[in-house]
Each structure stands twice: as C-alpha cells, then as structure tokens.
Amino acid sequence: MTLEFVEYPDREMLALSLANKIAGQLAQHLRVNDRASLCVPGGTTPAPVYDTLAGTGLLDWSRVTVFLNDERWVDGSHNRSNGRLLRRHLMTGKAADARYIDLYSGDAEPEAAAERLDALIAPELPITVLLLGMGTDMHTASLFPGAPETALALAPDAPRVMAVRSVRDEPRITLTPAALQKAINTHLMITGPEKRAALERAQGLDPRDAPIRAFLGDITVHWAE
DSSP states (O other), rough: OOOEEEEEEEHHHHHHHHHHHHEEEEEEHHTTTOOEEEEEEETTTHHHHHHHHHHSSSSGGGGGGEEEEEEEESTTTTOOOOHHHHHTTTTTTGGGGEEESOOOOSSSTTTTHHHHHHHHHHHGGOOSSEOOOOTOOOOOOTTTTOHHHHHHHTTTTSSSSSEEESSSSSSSEEEEEHHTTTSSSEEEEEEEEEHHHHHHHHSSTTTTGGGGGOOOEEEEEEEOO
C-alpha cells in the first residue's frame, strides 16, 4: 500500500494532467472490460478537471457510469447541488454519452433513497476510478470528523450508502468506505498550503477524527499551490 504525492507547478497543469490520467485509466479498463465506473466529488475545485475530461476522445463514454461521492439533499437545479455542477462541467461534450446515477432521488428524506441507491451502485463496484476531495477539516465525501455517521460508516458492517444529518446545512447522502475503499484506482485532488498541511496531519490521526485517513492506502495525491 503506497501513497504517491505528485506536486504540480500550477493548478492548470494539475487539472490537465489529472484529467488525462483518469481518462487513461478508464480507457485501459475498457480494453478488457465491458464497462467502467467513475466516482467523483462535487465542489468547484475539480471543475477544471471535469471540463478537460468532458472533451476527451480517449474512451467510449457510453460504456462509463458516473456518480458522485456524495450529494446535498437539494433539487438538482439548486445552486448547492453537486449534481448541478457535474452536469455543467462533466456530463457534457463527449462525456454526455456516459450513464449518470443521480444520488438525489427527489424523495422527501435521504434515508428513503439509500437502499435504492445502493442497488444502483452495487453493480458498478469496484469503482474503476475514484476521485476524492478533502476539506481543511480533513473530511471527504460527506464523512465529517467526529460525526456520529462517520463512526457508523467506518464500521465493518456499514452500508455502502448512508444519509448524513449531523451537518449545519442540508441533509446529505454519501457513499461510505464500504463502496469507496476497494476502488481500482484512487486519486485525491487538493490545492493550497492549508489542505497540504491538513493531509499531513491526517496521516497520524484516527479516521473518525480525520476521515480522509481511511483512504490513504493505495492512493495518488495531486497537489498544487
């Protein structure tokens, strides 16, 4: 198990190189498999990666399934929807041919959708390429430090999809380590000195206090100032 840290001269080079790496890994998988899966974070940081990926002709997007690490429980048109950002930046151009699993189902509560989402995602496992993000608090997906749901998500018998309510904003739905940890290729994208310092700190902490720690096995970290 190895953590590879790749430092880039700037964020533009990071986005271009990471997009090419992801496209290459998906294409390689499709040479010997019928389908591939790509699981990605929301937020604005990876948007330039998605812009580049959406235009790549290196792979047959119709054989790729895309889904998010997590989602806020808001309508897809809401400005805080991760899915809205993804549809604008990734599910366009050549990548519009990909199959997209929307984590927001329209149910009144995320708990009502968890089992159905698990059934949709299970056939896509193990994830071919997993891209994670991380906050300065060392959270990833909707797994937050010290949250009761995080402790449950890290348990050996945890479900693959879980509702999260111990956040100050909207309820959320998140994939857990049961779905994420066995990815064939795992990448973490972070920018700025604060997140680099947070990552270094996380390596010495319990995953319950630094959830990103649960994924720092076979992973490539991509960082730029």
